Amino acid sequence: MMLLQKYYQGYLCKYADLQWDRLIEALGKEDTDGFTTLAKGYEALAHTSPRNRREMMYEFNRLFVGPDAPKAPPYEACYRNPERTLMQEETLAVRAFYRKAGLEIKNINTQPDDFIAFELEFLLGMLEDGSGEKKAYAEEFLREHLLVWTFDHVREIRDNTKQPVILSMATILQGISEALKEGLA
Numbered sequence: 001m002m003l004l005q006k007y008y009q010g011y012l013c014k015y016a017d018l019q020w021d022r023l024i025e026a027l028g029k030e031d032t033d034g035f036t037t038l039a040k041g042y043e044a045l046a047h048t049s050p051r052n053r054r055e056m057m058y059e060f061n062r063l064f065v066g067p068d069a070p071k072a073p074p075y076e077a078c079y080r081n082p083e084r085t086l087m088q089e090e091t092l093a094v095r096a097f098y099r100k101a102g103l104e105i106k107n108i109n110t111q112p113d114d115f116i117a118f119e120l121e122f123l124l125g126m127l128e129d130g131s132g133e134k135k136a137y138a139e140e141f142l143r144e145h146l147l148v149w150t151f152d153h154v155r156e157i158r159d160n161t162k163q164p165v166i167l168s169m170a171t172i173l174q175g176i177s178e179a180l181k182e183g184l185a
Helices: 001-007 016-026 036-046 048-054 056-064 089-100 114-129 133-158 164-184
Strands: none
Touching: 001 114, 001 164, 016 036, 036 164, 048 056, 048 089, 048 164, 056 164, 089 114, 089 133, 114 133, 133 164
């Protein structure tokens, strides 16, 4: 999940070839047994070229940032609100959920609370804590928020790009979402 956080925050767009090589080497050591889609995503990312990695920034911005309306916005409200706009009641529901768990976004109102990187960070924090209460928050958050929209987000990415790195990251997001959903069953 930390990989996806860095990705959605734009850090991977700035990686040099050596940083990519180290990342791909580390992902190759990850245990993906039983997680076919996640393994496919890691494998696809490993087979992207250095040129693909260097050229992903334009497509990343087109899909997720702007200046035109993003083609696959990384915000929950855009998938749950019929108007597909930011900072709607869905965003405020995420903010309220964070507060219920005793957390708040740093520099609130600079980026909507339902930004996927924040949702992943929240989930990771709840799961790493290990307490029964935090695990219950994580499960509720998955059911009420993250898993409600991430599969639609992956579909929009696939419908709007052919960029190999971005498609690999979409497959990784799908694989992690599938694993989390399976863990709830």
